[in-house]
Amino acid sequence: MNIAFLADPLSSFKIYKDSTFAMMREAARRGHAVYAFEQRDMVLEEGAVTAEVRRIHLTGEPDAWYRADAPEIVALSVFDAIIERKDPPFDMEYVYGTYLLELAERQGARVFNRPGAIRDHNEKLTIGQFSGYTSPTLVSSNPARLRAFHDKHGDVIFKPLDGMGGAGIFRVKADGMNLGSVIESLTDNGRHSIMAQKFIPxxxxxxxxxxxxxxxxxxxxxxxxxxxxxxxxxxxxxxxxxxxxxxxxxxxxxxxxxxxxxxxxxxxxxxxxxxxxxxxxxxxxxxxxxxxxxxxxxxxxxxxxxxxxxxxxxxx
CATH class of the missing domain: 3.30.470.20 (ATP-grasp fold, B domain)
Known part of the structure; x- marks a missing residue:
């Protein structure tokens, strides 16, 4: 198979722990041709979604871990599989990328995970579809509602809906220390919705x-x-x-x-x-x-x- 990975720059990979690298290594081990491109390499022109891609060859070396062929511009539909591995932030540029990949799907591309499904499943909010498995949770931009949730549960985690890697997560204990500051900061004074969850010991x-x-x-x-x-x-x-x-x-x-x-x-x-x-x-x-x-x-x-x-x- 020809497998293309949409990922962040290969130069940023820490291959001793990178899951995308592990996928590439396994695909190459099986004899699949491995290609890589970044989101900025995608283009929509005259209705067709193409990308400037490079075939990469894994060297087995820890530093210079790959060598790349010359870039070529191809329709994404020519690949047997496209693996979407771009890291957040899930900003509008990321969303635009899912739209381009979705257009490529209509032209025959197979993308994993499907771009529309990625877009439809916010990594924080999706738990609301499975509330039988969650601790008490509130999503709101209303400071009064967030304060009431803290009053009810006493020990609460507050976090943004678009964070990653633990960024922006705060715990406010029963004493309420810095509660107002945390809510004001995370919601931008009520302008942005955030998530509050009862602390899980x-x-x-x-x-x-x-x-x-x-x-x-x-x-x-x-x-x-x-x-x-x-x-x-x-x-x-x-x-x-x-x-x-x-x-x-x-x-x-x-x-x-x-x-x-x-x-x-x-x-x-x-x-x-x-x-x-x-x-x-x-x-x-x-x-x-x-x-x-x-x-x-x-x-x-x-x-x-x-x-x-x-x-x-x-x-x-």
Whole structure:
């Protein structure tokens, strides 16, 4: 197969932990041709969506880890699969990219995850569709409603709806210290909606990343454990990643939600689970492949490329 990865600049990859690199490596190992391009390389002209792509060859070296052929401009529909792996922020430029990919789909491209499905599943708000698995949650821009939620639950996490890597997350305990400042800052004085969730004490055991591929959970999760006085387990915020076998509750959540999301075109999903509760549904570029593989021996990238191959075979 010819597989194209829409990703951030290859020069930014930290290949010892990058999940997109793990996907590329597995695809190349199987003999698939691997191509790469960035969102800015896509063009819509005279109704056709093309991109300037480069075929890349993995060298096995830790630094100069790839070499690239000369760029070529091709229709995205010529590829057997396009893997959407651009990291957030999920801003309007990202949205425009999903529109271009959606047009490419109409011209025959196969994109995983489907761009329309990515656009329709905000990584914070999607949990509202599965409220039976969530802790008490409020989404609002109204300071009075947010204050009332804190009054009711006492210990609350506040976070923006478009954040990533733990950015902008605040915990306000029962004493309400800095509550007004946090609400004013995150909502921009009531102009932007934010999320408030009842604090889950089980965060001390980790914010678990449950990967779901083709509707099926990976049998190991990565617990991202906060360090020191930090409340955030995100690896980008200094959390310690510890791979663990999936728990019964995590499997229950994944098996209930995974097939629904897969049917909507989300081949790869990263569920965030703290204790008994679903807290986020990550659909843009879920990670943790290599951490799980390194610590358990389970090859997540192989499971993912299996799923891509099955989808392509089914479409042919």
């Amino acid at each position: 089980a965060i001390t055991q980790g914010d678990k990343r449950v990967l779901v591929i083709g509707g099926k959970p990976v049998p190991f999760t990565l617990a991202r454990i906060p360090q020191g006085n930090e409340v955030r387990g995100n690896l980008a915020a200094g959390g310690l990643g510890v791979a663990m076998p999936i728990t019964e509750r995590e499997r229950e959540i994944a098996e209930a939600i995974g097939p629904i999301l897969a049917a909507r075109g989300l081949l790869l999903v990263g569920l965030d689970v703290i204790g008994e509760y679903l807290t986020e549904v990550n659909v843009t570029s879920p990670t943790c492949f290599q951490e799980i593989a390194d610590q358990t021996g389970f090859d997540v990238a192989a499971m993912f490329i299996d799923a891509v191959e099955q989808q392509v075979s089914k479409a042919n």
